[in-house]
Amino acid sequence: MTSVIAAVPPASSDASYFARAERREAWSFALLAVPGLVVIGLLLIVPVGWLFVLSFIGKDGGVSLENYARLAQPVYVITFVTTFQIAGIVTLGSILLGYPVAYLLSQLSPRAAAICMIFVILPFWTSVLVRTYAWLVLLQRRGLINSWLVSLGIINEPIPLVNNFIGTTIGMLHVLLPFMILPLYSSMKTIDTDYLKAASSCGASPMRAFWDVFFPLSRPGLFAGTVLVFILSLGFYLTPALLGGGRVSMWSMQIATNVSTYSNWGAASALGVLLLVVTIAILAALNKVFRVDKLYGGR
Amino acid sequence: MTQFSSGMMMSRFAFAAAVLIGSAQIALAQDSVTFAGFGGQYQSSVRKALFDPAGKKLGVRVREESHSGLASVRVQVQSGKPGWDIVQLGEADCARGQSEGLFEPLDYSKIDTAGIAPLARGTAYIGSNYVSTVLAWQKDKYKDKPPRNWKDFWDPKAFPGRRAMHIYPQESMEIALLADGVDKDKLYPLDADRALASLAKLKPSIDVFWQSGAQASQLLKDGEVDMIVIWGSRVASVLADGAPVDFTYDQALLGFGCFGIPKGAANAAAAQRMIAQMVTPEIQANIPDLLPYYGPINERAFSVKQFSAEALAKANSSPQNKDRQAPLQPAWWADNIARVQERYQALIAK
Numbered sequence: 300m301t302s303v304i305a306a307v308p309p310a311s312s313d314a315s316y317f318a319r320a321e322r323r324e325a326w327s328f329a330l331l332a333v334p335g336l337v338v339i340g341l342l343l344i345v346p347v348g349w350l351f352v353l354s355f356i357g358k359d360g361g362v363s364l365e366n367y368a369r370l371a372q373p374v375y376v377i378t379f380v381t382t383f384q385i386a387g388i389v390t391l392g393s394i395l396l397g398y399p400v401a402y403l404l405s406q407l408s409p410r411a412a413a414i415c416m417i418f419v420i421l422p423f424w425t426s427v428l429v430r431t432y433a434w435l436v437l438l439q440r441r442g443l444i445n446s447w448l449v450s451l452g453i454i455n456e457p458i459p460l461v462n463n464f465i466g467t468t469i470g471m472l473h474v475l476l477p478f479m480i481l482p483l484y485s486s487m488k489t490i491d492t493d494y495l496k497a498a499s500s501c502g503a504s505p506m507r508a509f510w511d512v513f514f515p516l517s518r519p520g521l522f523a524g525t526v527l528v529f530i531l532s533l534g535f536y537l538t539p540a541l542l543g544g545g546r547v548s549m550w551s552m553q554i555a556t557n558v559s560t561y562s563n564w565g566a567a568s569a570l571g572v573l574l575l576v577v578t579i580a581i582l583a584a585l586n587k588v589f590r591v592d593k594l595y596g597g598r
Numbered sequence: 599m600t601q602f603s604s605g606m607m608m609s610r611f612a613f614a615a616a617v618l619i620g621s622a623q624i625a626l627a628q629d630s631v632t633f634a635g636f637g638g639q640y641q642s643s644v645r646k647a648l649f650d651p652a653g654k655k656l657g658v659r660v661r662e663e664s665h666s667g668l669a670s671v672r673v674q675v676q677s678g679k680p681g682w683d684i685v686q687l688g689e690a691d692c693a694r695g696q697s698e699g700l701f702e703p704l705d706y707s708k709i710d711t712a713g714i715a716p717l718a719r720g721t722a723y724i725g726s727n728y729v730s731t732v733l734a735w736q737k738d739k740y741k742d743k744p745p746r747n748w749k750d751f752w753d754p755k756a757f758p759g760r761r762a763m764h765i766y767p768q769e770s771m772e773i774a775l776l777a778d779g780v781d782k783d784k785l786y787p788l789d790a791d792r793a794l795a796s797l798a799k800l801k802p803s804i805d806v807f808w809q810s811g812a813q814a815s816q817l818l819k820d821g822e823v824d825m826i827v828i829w830g831s832r833v834a835s836v837l838a839d840g841a842p843v844d845f846t847y848d849q850a851l852l853g854f855g856c857f858g859i860p861k862g863a864a865n866a867a868a869a870q871r872m873i874a875q876m877v878t879p880e881i882q883a884n885i886p887d888l889l890p891y892y893g894p895i896n897e898r899a900f901s902v903k904q905f906s907a908e909a910l911a912k913a914n915s916s917p918q919n920k921d922r923q924a925p926l927q928p929a930w931w932a933d934n935i936a937r938v939q940e941r942y943q944a945l946i947a948k
Contacts, residue, residue, distance in 0.1 A: 323643045364876035374944035381947070440760070441821045461824070462806045545807025546764040558669045560696045 331482070354568035358561075366569035375553065375570075382492050382550040382574075384531035385464075389471045394521070394527050396472065397479035401520070405487035427474055431541045433460060434470045438490070438542075462544025462572050470538040475531055477483070479524035486520025487513075522589050524584065533578055600948035629868035630659035631683040637664030638648055638812075640831065644686060644855070648726065652875040658868050668695060671860055675700045680860035683869040690768045692723035692856040693933065694930035699702035708874040713898035717925055718854050725854040725895035727885055730830035730914040730923060731769050733761075736846035740822045747849045752796070752826055752846055754803040759824030762806040762948035764819050766943035769851050769932050770797065774922065775828060776849055782924035790938050807946055818843055826880070830891040830898050830914055847914060852923040854895060886913040 314364070357363030358557040371373070400419070404412050422430060437443050438461035445457035460466055490513060498508035550570065557567035604610040635641035653660045653776035663682060665671060668691040674680035686808045687695065695701050701722035711719065718725035723927030727825055733751055735744050736759075754761075763770055763776060772785055777797040782787075802874075805823060808814045813826045819836045833845045857876070859869045875881060885892055886909040894900065900916060910916040914923070 301822055369940070372940050372944065374940045377944060377947045435816075439822045489673070540809060541813070544762075544805065545946065546807060553943070556939070556943065559667055559807070560935055562672065569662055 347531075349546065350568045353565045354572045355566045356563065359565050366565045367529065367561075367573070369566070370569060370573060374548075376552055378546075378548045378553050382533060384469070385467060385535075385547070385549065388468055389475060389532045390525055390529045392472050392527065393476050395478040397476055397483060397524065398521070401480045403481035403486055404484050404486055405490070413553070416484075419477050423477060427537055430473060431470055431538050434466065434473070434542060438466055438469065461542055462546065464543070464547055466542040466544070467539045467547045469544040471532060472536060473533055475528045478527045478531060482523035482527065483517065483520040486523070487517050492518045522585075526569050526585060530578060533574065544589055615680075615729070618650075625899075628657060628659055629865060630661060631865050631868050631872055632661040632681060633684045634665040634682040634795070635686040636665045639835075642887045645727065647884040648876040648881055649872070651881050651884060652872050656875055658872055662907065665860070669699075671695060671700055671858075672698070675861050678862060679865050682860050683863040683865040685860060686726055686840060686855055686858050687723075688859055689718075689725070689731070689853045689856055689926055689928035689932040690801050690935070692858055693720060693932035695858055696720045696722040697932045699928075700861055701872075702861055702863065704859070704873065707868045708870060709877060710874075713879060713896040714877060715895075715897075717927060718856075718895050720929075722859040723856045723892070724873060725856050726876065727882075727889060727895055728852055728854045728893040728915040728920075730891070730893075731773075731827060731849060731853065732830045732833065732845045732847060732853040733825065734818055734828050734833045734836075734843055735825045736821060737842040744844065745825060746846060748773050751827070752800050753775035754800075758826070760805040760822070761800075761803055761825045762808055762823040763804055763816070763827040764814065765807040765809050765946065767938055768852070769926070771942070772828070772851055772924055772926065773937070774777060774800075776924060782849060785881075785924060786927045786930050788930055788934070790934070790941070792939060794938075797942075798915055798945055801945060801948075831889070834891040834912075847919045847922045849921045850914070852914065852920065853926040853928075855892075886916070899936075912938070 319322045354366050355364070355401070357364055387537075389482075404415055404419075407415060435442075439445070440457045444460060445454075448454045449457060461468070494516070495508050496513050498512045499505070503511065534551055534597045535549060536555070539547050540552055554567050554570045559572055562565065609807050628839065632655075633645070635644055641662070645660065646663060649660045652658070655797045665674075665682070665685060668687060671680075671682075671685055671687070674682055692701075696921075702726060703722050704719075705793075709724065714725065718728075733745060739759055740757070745751055749758050751761065763773070771788055771790065774793040774796040775785055775788065777800070778780060778792060778927070780792075791846070806817055808817060808826075811829055811832045813827060815835050817823050818826050818828060819839060819841045828845070830847075830850070831844065833843065836843055857873050859866050860872070863869055877896055879894075879896050879902045881897035882894035882896040883903040885899065890912045892915060893913040895915070897915065897917075897920075905913070905916075906912045910918060910926070913919065
């Protein structure tokens with residue numbers, strides 16, 4: 300009986316009672332978060348911190364900046380630029396391809412949307428390695444696409460579609476497209492179609508209604524997808540390694556080369572730390588401009 | 599009566615104990631080693647040709663794992679308790695591992711080095727089999743006028759076509775020097791500037807820099823390239839598939855696979871005995887038949903057994919093939935890899 304009474308707040312609004320209740324709630328949430336925090340701490344913070352420390356340890360085991368000084372060499376400058384170029388192109392490509400798909404999905408009946416969504420998610424269930432090899436088979440000189448184009452008389456000579464920048468971009472787009480479509484779709488689903496009707500009744504053409512009403516409302520999903528795709532692109536290894544033909548040098552591949560070339564782990568760690576720092580800086584800048592944190596429920 | 603039965607109990611117990619101790623001793627006598635190689639077909643052939651017969655002879659059980667290069671050996675050694683007793687690597691990595699102190703010194707009082715070239719052994723590694731890096735091409739593309747050496751490979755005007763080489767500086771720089779006219783016996787110490795300048799000339803004509811042997815096979819087999827720098831053993835699988843390709847041992851690079859014992863290996867003593875056994879002419883003589891397009895590291899292997907003309911033609915270290923190739927000197931790479939790696943990578947990434 301007493302517990303029931305305690306659960307009901309006193310009729311007179313007792314400030315200290317609510318303060319205590321809120322504190323209790325905060326504590327229980329904190330306790331619930333402990334397992335998650337421990338996992339993140341052990342699996343993310345500790346290794347990254349260790350990486351950071353290692354990057355300042357030189358060949359002779361002492362503290363030094365030699366691992367960072369090396370990064371001014373041309374190979375790292377070229378690779379850094381290539382990595383961001385590819386990430387930029389893949390992000391742009393996935394917006395151009397993903398937005399219309401997400402829009403279509405959001406306009407379909409729930410049943411049709413669910414069926415189409417399977418095709419978007421299906422690639423997730425296939426290994427990246429298998430998908431990458433499939434592209435190799437399709438795109439190579441005597442592959443399906445070149446054979447068709449030649450036999451149809453559209454081209455005389457096979458065009459180089461793989462083992463270069465193009466092949467890498469195609470392969471990465473394929474892997475990353477769902478990461479653009481899914482956030483876009485979920486934000487488009489929440490857009491009330493009454494707004495569009497209202498725009499039409501005010502005399503807006505369908506185009507005008509889309510750009511002035513629908514597009515701005517879909518922006519949170521667009522930003523989320525852009526950030527996801529861009530950041531995932533920066534760390535890609537397998538797809539560029541297999542489809543780039545060794546001519547597309549990504550940052551992750553330089554990390555791998557450093558691991559085997561240098562006996563001190565600091566060399567490769569410095570590359571990892573630099574990429575992490577630059578990525579965080581870009582996220583922070585995007586956040587300033589677009590207030591990305593709002594998307595994740597920030598205030 | 600009670601005394602008798604307790605006596606019997608005692609003797610039974612003693613007997614059981616003796617059996618237990620005895621079987622424990624038998625189990626101890628059965629040494630075992632864990633071998634880590636590159637995996638795949640290569641590793642299983644090395645096991646069949648070298649590990650199984652040596653293990654049988656010495657009564658050593660062989661367990662197998664695979665590694666992912668020198669970096670993984672470093673991790674094992676740094677852990678203080680490596681899980682591997684014998685690793686097989688390429689010659690440049692063995693030399694580098696030795697200079698980094700990753701391997702136990704080999705016990706040369708137990709290894710008969712007669713027939714094993716001094717280049718193919720270090721204080722802490724020894725060759726297991728020769729490996730060639732060759733020039734291969736599509737027969738239907740070049741018909742009766744195929745490229746014959748690296749000079750031809752470097753001449754896109756006389757020999758048009760798509761080309762591939764591997765992405766690592768080791769071997770690529772030697773090939774660049776051979777193409778530039780350096781004598782095959784005067785390659786070392788490598789003139790890095792000249793090699794990179796020579797590579798820069800051909801770079802625009804290279805369509806693919808491959809990263810794995812499987813990728814190289816696939817490029818050749820699918821006709822993605824017309825000419826390729828490729829490991830001889832990897833041409834073998836393409837030839838076996840009936841693809842219209844050919845290759846030459848002329849000016850090929852003669853490197854080798856090698857064994858090392860990771861520092862601190864639990865079964866180092868057994869590993870020493872196994873390695874000594876595996877480089878004997880008798881066991882090396884299994885290579886021409888079981889590892890075609892590789893070759894015995896011990897040249898006496900060719901005299902302990904009669905080989906078919908076909909096996910001798912395939913074996914890269916047979917008397918008729920060995921002298922056509924340029925021997926690799928891994929020691930140069932152990933000292934210089936860090937110095938040239940980034941310049942080479944910059945050239946490729948451009």
